[in-house]
Amino acid sequence: MSHFMNTVRVHFDAVANHVLGQLTDGEAITLNLSAEDTLYVRFNANRVRQNTDVQQMGVSLQLQSQGRTVKQSCTLSGSLDADCDQLSATLQSCRAEVAVLDVDPNQVPIVNHGSSDEEFPGVLVAPLDLVPAILEAAQGCDLAGLYAGGVVIRANRNSAGQSHWFASESFFLDYSLYDGPRAAKGSYAGARWDTLAWAANLARTRDLLDQLKRPTVNVKPGQYRTYLAPRAFADVLGIMGWNALSAAAWKQGRSPFKKWVEREAHFSPLLSFSENFGLALTPRFNSQGEVSESLLPLMQAGELRTLLVSSRTAKEYGLTGNAADEGEAPRSLDVACGTLAERDILQAIGTGLYLSNVHYLNWSDPVSARVTGMTRYACFWVENGVIVGPINDLRWDESLYEALGVKLLALTDWADIDPACDTYYTRALGGSRVPGALVEGWTFTL
Numbered sequence: 001m002s003h004f005m006n007t008v009r010v011h012f013d014a015v016a017n018h019v020l021g022q023l024t025d026g027e028a029i030t031l032n033l034s035a036e037d038t039l040y041v042r043f044n045a046n047r048v049r050q051n052t053d054v055q056q057m058g059v060s061l062q063l064q065s066q067g068r069t070v071k072q073s074c075t076l077s078g079s080l081d082a083d084c085d086q087l088s089a090t091l092q093s094c095r096a097e098v099a100v101l102d103v104d105p106n107q108v109p110i111v112n113h114g115s116s117d118e119e120f121p122g123v124l125v126a127p128l129d130l131v132p133a134i135l136e137a138a139q140g141c142d143l144a145g146l147y148a149g150g151v152v153i154r155a156n157r158n159s160a161g162q163s164h165w166f167a168s169e170s171f172f173l174d175y176s177l178y179d180g181p182r183a184a185k186g187s188y189a190g191a192r193w194d195t196l197a198w199a200a201n202l203a204r205t206r207d208l209l210d211q212l213k214r215p216t217v218n219v220k221p222g223q224y225r226t227y228l229a230p231r232a233f234a235d236v237l238g239i240m241g242w243n244a245l246s247a248a249a250w251k252q253g254r255s256p257f258k259k260w261v262e263r264e265a266h267f268s269p270l271l272s273f274s275e276n277f278g279l280a281l282t283p284r285f286n287s288q289g290e291v292s293e294s295l296l297p298l299m300q301a302g303e304l305r306t307l308l309v310s311s312r313t314a315k316e317y318g319l320t321g322n323a324a325d326e327g328e329a330p331r332s333l334d335v336a337c338g339t340l341a342e343r344d345i346l347q348a349i350g351t352g353l354y355l356s357n358v359h360y361l362n363w364s365d366p367v368s369a370r371v372t373g374m375t376r377y378a379c380f381w382v383e384n385g386v387i388v389g390p391i392n393d394l395r396w397d398e399s400l401y402e403a404l405g406v407k408l409l410a411l412t413d414w415a416d417i418d419p420a421c422d423t424y425y426t427r428a429l430g431g432s433r434v435p436g437a438l439v440e441g442w443t444f445t446l
Contacts, residue, residue: 004037028110030158038150063094067103108311112160122169122191145175166283184208184378208378214389217381225352226442230416234434241329247307256366267302268408276334282429292323333432338411347385369400395446412436
């Protein structure tokens with residue numbers, strides 16, 4: 001156990017015990033802790049642009065009283081006396097707010113969902129060795145990107161006796177290599193830094209950048225056989241977190257997968273995916289302290305196994321909950337691999353497109369599960385199994401019912417981890433493990 005993990009655990013237990021001891025009859029509270037000890041290093045032109053260490057702790061307090069619920073958050077300083085005072089003041093503020101609210105008919109009572117304790121220590125590069133470890137392999141490159149590595153903690157306590165603890169030590173390096181206006185994007189992430197793995201990762205991105213030096217091919221709008229590399233496919237599947245797998249959205253008629261849930265539309269039998277908390281990307285417990293199954297199948301061979309159902313949705317619509325968080329979005333999506341080997345990808349494309357990355361995704365027509373987006377970074381035109389050259393950016397618009405249905409030709413026999421790289425306010429947890437996908441007739445519109 002790292003010193004930071006131990007310090008945070010002791011401190012959280014102390015401040016939690018303090019505020020739990022202040023409850024009166026008819027009150028119940030849940031406390032959620034978010035903490036990190038992260039080294040952030042930003043690179044530009046293969047040099048360090050900015051570096052900083054961040055240690056922070058924050059707590060959200062949810063108060064239930066008289067059928068009403070209020071949630072407020074505060075930042076902890078690390079001083080026990082100051083933080084106990086801060087949480088006491090937050091509790092008082094919640095009491096004042098809850099007194100003027102209407103009764104919540106779908107309130108989920110605070111109960112004891114048990115306890116859990118999971119820690120995933122890593123082997124990270126020592127801070128003094130980090131810059132050489134990254135940049136020596138990248139000599140001669142114009143590398144820009146962000147490294148974030150260290151301990152991330154989530155913990156949960158409530159007045160019914162519930163207690164959960166999750167701590168993970170990991171890193172990600174989200175980077176691009178530039179050649180003038182051209183760029184190829186890569187990412188390297190995990191719990192153990194491996195010098196050879198980083199060198200191999202960088203070599204693949206360098207190869208993509210070299211391919212960009214070929215003459216640009218002007219591809220006209222149309223439908224083309226298209227390979228989406230794991231990072232691109234992860235972004236496409238990531239949009240399922242925008243209501244597609246939400247039980248509440250389905251019941252309210254706003255789920256893009258409504259037709260699939262009601263068996264009016266179908267996906268390919270090649271496609272299976274689950275929530276897999278064994279990837280150690282995020283804790284199994286949600287903000288209510290409910291603990292999910294380690295492996296929760298969502299789609300099996302194209303067929304629905306279950307939607308994500310929060311306790312609030314379960315109560316409102318008479319469903320069975322499965323410990324989904326309030327947003328009912330995947331937290332640790334794991335997509336089953338197929339049979340397409342990496343060495344066979346270009347031949348499998350034949351003539352068509354190779355997409356390394358996509359961006360600007362949005363639902364263009366939720367009723368038909370239609371998604372729009374743009375190509376980005378290293379995307380290529382392929383003829384007869386050979387890369388001819390890079391393409392200009394293209395707008396695409398495609399129904400997932402088709403792209404992940406009859407048009408889905410193959411999935412790769414390996415998958416890449418795509419960790420959450422958000423660092424707004426705090427370092428994010430979560431992510432996915434996704435293979436590459438070969439699709440017939442992907443639709444490009446502009």
